[in-house]
Amino acid sequence: MIRFNEQEKIFHIQTQNSSYVLCISDFNALEHLYYGKKIPDDGIKYISNRQIYAHLAHESRENRAYSAAVVGMEIAPFNSGDIRTPSVVYDYNGCVDHNRLRYQSHKIYKGRKRIEGLPHSRESEETETLEIVLSDDEKTVEFTLFYTVYASVDVIARHQKIKNNGTMSLSIQKFSSMCLDFYGMDFDTVTLEGMYLYERAQVSRAPLSRGVFKNNSLTGTSSHNRNPFIALCAHNADEDQGDAYGFNLLYSGNFAEEVSVSHLGDTRLIAGIDDTGFAWTLKAGESLSSPEAVMTYSDQGLGGMSRNFHDHIRQNIIEKQFAFMPRPIVINSWEASYFTVTEEKVLALAESAKDCGIDTVVLDDGWFRPHDRKGLGDWRTDREKFPSGIKGLSQKVHAMGLKFGIWLEPEMVNDQSDFYKENPDCILATSKLPLISRYQYILDLTRDDIVQKIADRISEELQGAEIDYIKWDFNRYATEAGSYKTPQGEVYHRQMLGAYKLLAILKERLGNVLFETCSGGGGRFDLGMLYYSPQIWTSDNTDPYARVFIQNGTSYAYPVSAISCHFTRGDCTTGRTSSYDFRYRVAAFGSYGYELDLSEYSAEDKAAFKGYSESYRKDEDLNLSGDLYRLISPETNLFYAYMKVSKDKNKAQLTFLELNASGFIESTTLRLKGLDPEKAYKNAETGEVLYGATLMNVGIRINDLYRKKREDGYTVTFYAV
Ligand code: GLA
Numbered sequence: 119m120i121r122f123n124e125q126e127k128i129f130h131i132q133t134q135n136s137s138y139v140l141c142i143s144d145f146n147a148l149e150h151l152y153y154g155k156k157i158p159d160d161g162i163k164y165i166s167n168r169q170i171y172a173h174l175a176h177e178s179r180e181n182r183a184y185s186a187a188v189v190g191m192e193i194a195p196f197n198s199g200d201i202r203t204p205s206v207v208y209d210y211n212g213c214v215d216h217n218r219l220r221y222q223s224h225k226i227y228k229g230r231k232r233i234e235g236l237p238h239s240r241e242s243e244e245t246e247t248l249e250i251v252l253s254d255d256e257k258t259v260e261f262t263l264f265y266t267v268y269a270s271v272d273v274i275a276r277h278q279k280i281k282n283n284g285t286m287s288l289s290i291q292k293f294s295s296m297c298l299d300f301y302g303m304d305f306d307t308v309t310l311e312g313m314y315l316y317e318r319a320q321v322s323r324a325p326l327s328r329g330v331f332k333n334n335s336l337t338g339t340s341s342h343n344r345n346p347f348i349a350l351c352a353h354n355a356d357e358d359q360g361d362a363y364g365f366n367l368l369y370s371g372n373f374a375e376e377v378s379v380s381h382l383g384d385t386r387l388i389a390g391i392d393d394t395g396f397a398w399t400l401k402a403g404e405s406l407s408s409p410e411a412v413m414t415y416s417d418q419g420l421g422g423m424s425r426n427f428h429d430h431i432r433q434n435i436i437e438k439q440f441a442f443m444p445r446p447i448v449i450n451s452w453e454a455s456y457f458t459v460t461e462e463k464v465l466a467l468a469e470s471a472k473d474c475g476i477d478t479v480v481l482d483d484g485w486f487r488p489h490d491r492k493g494l495g496d497w498r499t500d501r502e503k504f505p506s507g508i509k510g511l512s513q514k515v516h517a518m519g520l521k522f523g524i525w526l527e528p529e530m531v532n533d534q535s536d537f538y539k540e541n542p543d544c545i546l547a548t549s550k551l552p553l554i555s556r557y558q559y560i561l562d563l564t565r566d567d568i569v570q571k572i573a574d575r576i577s578e579e580l581q582g583a584e585i586d587y588i589k590w591d592f593n594r595y596a597t598e599a600g601s602y603k604t605p606q607g608e609v610y611h612r613q614m615l616g617a618y619k620l621l622a623i624l625k626e627r628l629g630n631v632l633f634e635t636c637s638g639g640g641g642r643f644d645l646g647m648l649y650y651s652p653q654i655w656t657s658d659n660t661d662p663y664a665r666v667f668i669q670n671g672t673s674y675a676y677p678v679s680a681i682s683c684h685f686t687r688g689d690c691t692t693g694r695t696s697s698y699d700f701r702y703r704v705a706a707f708g709s710y711g712y713e714l715d716l717s718e719y720s721a722e723d724k725a726a727f728k729g730y731s732e733s734y735r736k737d738e739d740l741n742l743s744g745d746l747y748r749l750i751s752p753e754t755n756l757f758y759a760y761m762k763v764s765k766d767k768n769k770a771q772l773t774f775l776e777l778n779a780s781g782f783i784e785s786t787t788l789r790l791k792g793l794d795p796e797k798a799y800k801n802a803e804t805g806e807v808l809y810g811a812t813l814m815n816v817g818i819r820i821n822d823l824y825r826k827k828r829e830d831g832y833t834v835t836f837y838a839v
Contacts, residue, residue, distance in 0.1 A: 120226045120248045120267060123160040129224070129248060130160045133269040136415040140192055143184060145177045146220040148252060148263070150190030150299050154361065155417050166190075167301070169382075175199045186218075188382060190299035192263060193252065193278065195219060196292070203330060203378040205297035205388045208259065211286035216254035219261060224250045230266045230275075235615045237368045237649030238410045239266065239275045239434045258284040273414045273430040281405035288400040291607075294374075294390030295367060295411040300350075303379045308349035308420065309333045310671045315659040315691055317342045317640035318671035321753070325353060326379055334374035334392045338560065338596025338610060339637055340644040347675035348375045350387065355419045357748050358791070362416050362423040365389055366675055368435070369409035370646035371614035397607025412645070420674065421791075425745050428677035432743070435645055436680070440632055440652035442742050445679065446521060446587055447475060447731050448711035452482035453660070453686050455715060459484040460503045461511055468518050470716035473724040475731025478587055478711075479515050480523035481508075487532075491557045494530050495537030495544075495572070497579045512584040523587030524580070528572055528624060529617055530558045530593065537575065544568050546613065548600030555594035563616025564604040573620060577627045585628055590621070590651065592637040614646075621650045634682055643672060653682045653709045660686040660713065662696050662704035663777060666752045669707050670760075673748065678762070679741045681708030685730065698723075699830035702730040703773055707760075709741065710734045737835070740764060740771055747791035752777060763792035767810075768838040770799070774820060775831035789817035790836075799836040807839060 121130045127142040128151075139152040141163055151162050167188045174185040186199040196204035198217040210216045230247045232238065246267045253260040260283050266275040276296040282288040305326050310318035324331075333348050335341040346369060351362040367373050367389055374392035379385055389411045398406060412430065416422030432441045449471050451459045459481065468479045485508065486500055487493030499507050506514065512522040531538045531545060533554065538544065545559035546552065552559065562568050601609050625633065633651035635642060639658035647654055654676075657668045665683070672681050683705040688696045705711075712727065719727075740762035749759040755778050763770040770793055793799060793810030800807045813836070820832075 119269060120246050120265070121160065122224070122226060126161050126163065128160045128163070131248065131265060131267055131274060132156060133267060133272040133274065135417070136272050138265070138274055142221045143189070144181075145184055147186065148192040148219070148221055148250060150192050153298060153300070153363070154415055165301070188384075190301070191297060193219060193261060194297045194386070194388075202380050202386055203376055203388060204292060205294040205390075206280070206290070207292035207393065208280070208288060208290045210258055210284060210288050216256065216259045218254060219252040220255065222251040222253055222257075222260075224248065231264070233277055233407050233410060235618060236407065236409055237618060237646045238277070239268065239273070239368070239412060239430070240438075242268070242434055244269055253283070258282070259288060268430055268434055271414070271429040271433060272416065272426045273412055273434075275410050275412045277408045277410040279405055279407045280400065282400040282402055285402050287402070290398040290400065290406065291396060292393035293396070293398065293406065293408055294388045295408040296389050296413070298387045298413070300385040303328075303383045303385045304353060305350040305385060306353055306355075307331055307333075307377055308351060308674070310345040310347055310674060312342055312668070312671065314342045314639060314641065315657060316664070317643065317657045317668055318345055319664070319667035321671050321674060321751070326377060326385060328379045328381075328383070330376055330378040332374060332376050334372070336372050336392060336394055338371060338599060338613065339592065339642045340370050340373060340646070341595070342639065342641040345675065346373045346375070346644050348377070348389070349420060349423060349674070350377065350385070351420060351423075357421040358419050359417070360419045362418075362420050364414045364423040364427055364675070365411060366427065366645055367409055367411050368645040368649060369614065370617070370642050370644050372610050391611055395607060395610065397605070398611070399605065409646070421747060424674050427675055428746065431645065431648060431677050431680065435648050436652045444735065444738055444742070445653060445709040446478035446523070446632065446711070447734065448478040448480045448523060448587070449474070449476045449716065450480040450482050450589075450684060450711060450713045451484070453690060453713040455484070457484040457487070457489050461506060464511060465514060467716055468515050468520050470724060471520060472518070473721075474712065474716065474727035475735075476520070476712060478521040478523055480525070480587060480589060481511070482525040482589065483527075483591075485524070492532045492534035494527055494532040494558055495535040495561070495575070497575050499579065508580055509583040516584050521586035522584060523589060524583075524585055525589045525591060526576060527591040527593060528576055528620055529561055529563060531561050532558050537572075541568070541571070543602045546596060546599040546601060546609065548598065550598070552598035555597075558594055560594065560596055560599070560613070562601050562603070562613075563620060564601050564609055564612035565616070569616050569620050569623070573623045573627070576624060580628065586631050588624075588628060588631060588633045589655070590633055590635045592642055594638075618646070618650070625650060640668070640672070643676065648676070648680055653680050655682045656708065659691045660684055661688050661690075661692040661694050662701050663694055664692055665704050666758050666775065666777065669704070670748065670752050670758065673746055678708045678746055682711070683708040684711045684713040685727070686713045697827065697829045698726055700775065702733075703775060703831045703833060706730070706734050706737070707773070737771055740769065745792055749788060749791060757786065759788060761790060761792055767792070767794040767797060770836045771833060772836070773831065773833050776828050779828060786820040787817045788820055790814050793836070794838070797838040800839045802835040802837060
């Protein structure tokens with residue numbers, strides 16, 4: 119619900135459990151007043167800081183009771199009297215006297231507008247939007263601020279548009295998606311730190327201190343190392359209670375979230391494109407839209423915040439046709455045969471797949487090249503390895519009653535490829551070749567001709583092939599990213615616009631099948647990608663003992679159904695062994711599949727795999743639409759436990775994993791979460807019936823249910839009776 123209080127000039131955005139309040143100030147600036155737990159009143163202008171002290175700048179000699187330096191701002195231009203971290207930096211024809219922005223007009227309407235060329239939360243029946251136009255006194259530089267409300271999931275989506283209404287050029291050096299001020303600094307930041315094979319594995323929490331904390335990426339991707347998700351939470355917030363604010367961006371390139379604490383001890387959060395090296399010019403009449411930021415508030419701690427985001431992503435970001443659809447159970451050829459993959463091997467995988475409850479065979483890298491040193495960009499099937507071509511192979515797989523998927527890395531080119539030889543200016547580079555990584559360069563997708571050419575190459579090669587699934591990879595970071603055609607300061611953002619365009623074109627040409635995105639494991643696990651692909655490959659590290667950290671961290675921001683997980687040998691990256699049951703339990707956390715050379719496994723093994731596939735399918739409803747409750751963090755280094763609970767609270771499943779045999783297991787009790795206190799639940803393993811209130815307050819003793827081998831972990835399902 120969005121309300122405009124005419125008399126007080128206050129906008130009150132309400133979701134089911136939160137309020138966001140802003141106002142038009144006495145000087146027609148747009149002032150932020152409050153974001154947090156839902157409140158009934160609009161009239162809260164009294165909270166505005168009217169402090170006066172030396173050195174502050176004021177609107178007029180007569181009225182010194184307002185300074186942009188100390189009040190909450192919805193947009194904070196540099197050089198405008200607000201001396202804190204700016205959210206936008208620009209000059210108009212070299213002049214900086216267009217930076218004090220005044221309210222001009224607003225609109226409140228049902229639905230929302232698309233953001234041209236960029237992913238954004240989708241429109242649903244409940245969507246409502248507030249649009250506020252601001253500009254300088256001369257009306258030269260115009261900003262439109264968009265607030266789109268998803269009330270039932272407590273999410274507000276924000277982005278902004280800047281337009282040059284003048285006759286000279288407007289140059290932009292920083293253009294964030296949102297700016298949010300809080301009075302006070304009693305927050306912890308929570309971010310997801312990691313690296314390749316360790317993506318988002320470290321949930322990093324630290325109290326704010328004065329100065330600026332920055333969570334960002336300069337890799338040309340959202341990266342393995344940092345993630346565009348950030349939370350601000352009260353010092354006492356935990357998984358279940360306390361104020362928690364979550365923020366994320368629908369963007370897959372260089373991003374930044376800056377949390378700055380002012381000299382007065384007030385907090386500002388800015389999220390958007392990282393401004394490092396950013397410079398964008400708008401000619402007369404031109405405009406630019408920022409990526410979308412999403413934010414949520416929960417008084418139920420980080421657990422509540424995560425569940426809000428999970429619901430929003432499933433309901434409003436992932437494409438409707440896939441969001442709640444049972445996911446393919448794949449067998450992927452990568453860890454089975456890496457680059458030695460052949461048609462024969464794929465067909466052998468397909469043959470065994472049927473005995474394992476697998477429904478989709480995915481041909482990974484290696485179908486057009488013998489190693490990673492050539493062929494990207496050419497997309498010509500290696501006919502020696504694949505005599506029937508992709509079309510013929512896909513038909514054979516279909517004839518066996520299975521679906522067929524294929525790996526692509528469309529945004530890249532090997533230095534040894536005809537495409538690169540024919541189009542030497544097709545890569546992100548300037549006068550010299552950039553550093554090479556994995557023998558490949560990034561295609562210059564700031565150029566529409568390159569986007570079209572590569573799309574044509576790929577669709578030509580795959581024409582007629584019966585494809586049900588695409589794995590879309592991206593295997594290097596950008597360095598020295600320039601362009602032969604695009605102004606330097608616009609390269610990184612235009613590259614993302616080109617990548618999204620290429621995704622959209624190939625999705626359409628390949629029949630809008632299910633895409634799984636990937637980036638050398640989970641280097642582009644973000645909401646921008648989830649707009650195009652309902653699931654993302656989480657990490658190349660499939661050792662379940664390491665994976666629990668990666669998956670747990672990822673779950674702070676993303677729903678489990680988006681987290682692609684495979685049952686593998688488990689030891690490829692770390693050399694550590696693990697039991698089958700343990701590997702299954704960890705992989706069934708998310709969207710489940712296999713990555714194994716099935717020919718190495720016995721009939722007994724395959725029967726076990728079949729059992730796992732069936733068990734995953736039986737409980738997949740909890741992954742697709744249930745709520746996740748984190749019980750014990752793997753960071754305790756002893757145990758990991760979580761629950762998935764159906765929305766109607768009639769079915770719940772506890773998974774408990776021992777990470778480090780410690781001998782203390784017998785003394786562990788666990789209080790369950792997320793159940794209906796008034797419903798009685800039957801433990802499907804023991805038959806015991808207890809009320810939700812008992813299970814959540816008294817808990818269970820791990821000793822009692824942990825009868826199987828400790829190295830396997832334990833899963834128990836509870837049904838309301
Ligand atoms: C990346 C992916 C792997 C695999 C290889 C193929 O590393 O994360 O899963 O697809 O590329 O080259």
